[in-house]
Amino acid sequence: MTQKLSSDSTPTQRQTVKFITAATIGTITLILSGLTLTGTVIALVMATPVLVLFSPILVPAGIVLFLAVTGFMFAGGLGVAAITALTWIYNYVSGKHPPxxxxxxxxxxxxxxxxxxxxxxxxxxxxxxxxxxxxxxxxxx
CATH class of the missing domain: 1.20.5 (Single alpha-helices involved in coiled-coils or other helix-helix interfaces)
Structure with missing residues (x-):
């Protein structure tokens, strides 16, 4: 009985390979995320003077761009809603049984x-x- 317990508690070769693979992938992912964070910080440090210098132009341009994109998205959504409603009405009037x-x-x-x-x-x-x-x-x- 003690012999069976000791054989269950020892890791198999497959479990060992799974652990080594997971540890390798985790380490590589951690290194890549650290490099990405470092690159982002360096880019932000380099871009800060440019952003401060052009902020009187960039902030209003960003606001205008945001409003334009929002307007187009809203208009597109209303168009899709109108087409959906007209399709439902057509199906209803033509005798089909829409949901x-x-x-x-x-x-x-x-x-x-x-x-x-x-x-x-x-x-x-x-x-x-x-x-x-x-x-x-x-x-x-």
């Missing part, structure tokens, strides 16, 4: 029922008001 058409039909029927109820109530109220006017005119005559 959400059941909910749309249900809402349309509820709205039509409410409009019919309001119309009936207005008609009843109109008749009620007309009767009251007739009663008032008969009492004064």
């Amino acid at each position: 959400g058409s059941d909910q749309f039909d249900h809402a349309r029927m509820r709205l039509a029922n409410k409009a019919r109820d309001v119309k009936d109530r207005a008609k009843e109220y109109g008749q009620y008001a007309q009767n009251k006017v007739q009663e008032a005119s008969q009492q004064t005559a």
